Amino acid sequence: MVQIEGKAYSIAYDGTVQEAEPRATLPYAMVTVFQPTQRVELHSSFTLADLRKVAWPNSPMPFRITGAFRSVHTKQGLYEEVEGTIFGFMIPKWQAAVSGDEYSQMRFIDDDRRQGGGSVLGFEAGEGVLLESGGCGRFHLGFPQNELFNQLKF
Template sequence: MLNIGRLSALLIIITAVLAAGCTQPAETAPDRETMYQVSTFSALSQGVYEGIIPVVTLLQNGDTGLGTFDALDGEMVCLEGKVYQVKGDGTVVETGDNVTVPFAAVTFFDADSTRQLEGLQGLSNLTTLIDAELPSDATMYALKVHGNFSHVKTRSVPAQEKPYPALVDAVKNQSVFERENVSGTIVGVRFPAYMDGVNVAGYHCHFISDDRQFGGHLLDCTLENGTLMIDGTDRFVMVLPRGMQGVDSAKADSSVVSAIEQ
């Protein structure tokens, strides 16, 4: 006959094991101090346009940033946890979770510093001012400028067909859009010079209007007034590019980068 004391002990052990099996692991908080990147700018510049992660995965790793979509189908603006696609014809749509991404850089945005801005003519003057605000030029930054713009000039590129052309050739078919007196947000990243090829060394900026009807890769702007927000990060995670067989892995030539960005 089974001893009552031993039976009680056995029941306690079984109960403990079952309870442990039913316990769900605590959900890990997202890392808010890391720049998460899909592929490299060097790979993108050489025509590696096939999406490798879905938007839903991108948003698990950041709520603010920029990039593009499978087949280079338009410009991406990631803002406040939503991903917008500025298509080649200028229309703007919020993407579905399963749309795939060949290149992007995002982070969870927590401003380290803010500053009010007024009367800035030209994107180059804006980035020069931002440079003066940065505590170091040797780390990565995400930035936002929300405000009122008397003029904004953007571009987008239509989806490409295989065999994919190099990015410098793809942007020759870009569409350029201009808007006067628009409120919206510049979303940008700034990478240090030693990361050239991993991303664009310096600034890469996109724009989206408050009404979510206008945006794209930012070519130029005139800011009437607004707020600059800067978020620095010194940690970096990258999803490695795919489809690199036969592709030169060297960083993109500076003249090519200039042609692409402008």
């Protein structure tokens, strides 16, 4: 699921996108009020491997990459010559056991809000792609308080 400008979108397994139902639930969500404090225009052909070289702080860091991509590879498929947005959180190593590895929390949605994908596996930027990031000074973890959850064996 991705939220853009106050609207939540659900990304189906096949990559199709639709506006999320108001009462939809998720087993896990990372949420923040995104207020970018840094903006950098990326060079054409910037990739996920290049993103992994960026120095990040020791707290979760939300980021957004917007513009024209040569390609975006997600679990749902490969999108080529597409304009859209990648949302994500850089996860510090100390938090990986709870939230996934460094870049496991990235999602893609195209500008038409018709196709996208969860778990971005790779991408290559085109011309004029913008990387924005902002701080995240708080991490709150909640658990269901019901018998079903208490009976699960992890």
